[in-house]
Amino acid sequence: MKKQLDENRIKEGVGGQAVIEGIMLRNKSHYVVAVRKPDKQIDFIKASIAENRNSLTKMPFIRGVVNFVDMMKLGYKTLVFSANTAGLEEDNNKKEANKSNNQKNDSLAMTLSMLVSLAFAVGLFIALPYFITTLIGINEKEHFVIFNLARGAIKLAIFVLYLLVISFFKDIKRVFEYHGAEHMVVNAYEHGLDPDTGNIRDYTTIHPRCGTTFMFLVLTVSILLYMFTSYFVYTYIYASYTPPKIIGNLTVLAINILLLPIVSGISYEILKLGFRFYNFPLMRLAILPGLLLQKITTRRPQDDEIEVALFALSKLLDTSVGNRTEEEVQADIKASLENNNNTNNTTEEKLCI
16 A cells, blocks of 8 residues: 655655666765676665755756756766676676776766767757758748747657667666666655565656656757747847858857756756646646656566665665775675685586595
8 A cells, every 4th residue: 555755755865777787876965876796696885975065056957957967977987886896707807907097097987978978968969950950941040939849849759769769778678677666666765665575566667856857858948948049049149140051050059058057957946846746737747748758768677676776775774884885896796706716626626636
């Protein structure tokens, strides 16, 4: 039997994301990444989250931009850990030899990865829909409303198609199952339960605060905001003359990219309101398409995936569990490998005798 939402638990801000063969969960003070290793055991890292004392970053709209950047950084770190741990036994010796070089290159790799991801997103969801709409032949200057509505429809179609395509990949299916397990555990916890493998299956894989819903809101808000961009460019910047078409296009695109922080800030506030006032029909309607998209990005999890999600939550909530670093995880795996090798060598010697 489902319980009512527990407001105190909601205020804890427990949330997370799926990673490779695992789950990251966080609250306001810590985050945990739990990953199932190739030997089927679960290992984890736990770290504190530094409190941001800058009051400016907690202001509405600004906090959305800050949160988006922080989640990108944390998301990259957790994905790297999960990728390393899920296949670490095979490559442990190589990683140990390159450890010093890896430490030096971590920050550079994170920066490059974020820039590449951002460039890919800008190209796929901003530039491509813009130029497709231009090729259709709609005059942006004379019909900026129709132009941007058509552009928005193309943008949303590309986003949905992208999700559908990657959902057929075997590894992504597994990630989407972990995504479902993460949502089910968080839903059960926010309804006042101490989640276990039995009671969390009563809860849905859909959650209002999901990143999928946030991405849909970003795309939707951008449609409305970019409509004013087109109007501004051709009414004020190019009011006295008509520039070459490519110049006008590039000007609009440049301003669109500069507006991304504002778009993410507005989307974040809508997402927070949508969750806080979820029972209000208007707010539920605002985030409904994002909830429907989670039918693609989440799957009903298997028992072993639920086990990882429960493990992550238990380590997050247990204040007696101290921080645990990736280096400690690697050291434990290395020790385990050495023990296995010694055991195998002893067995071979006995056989030879």
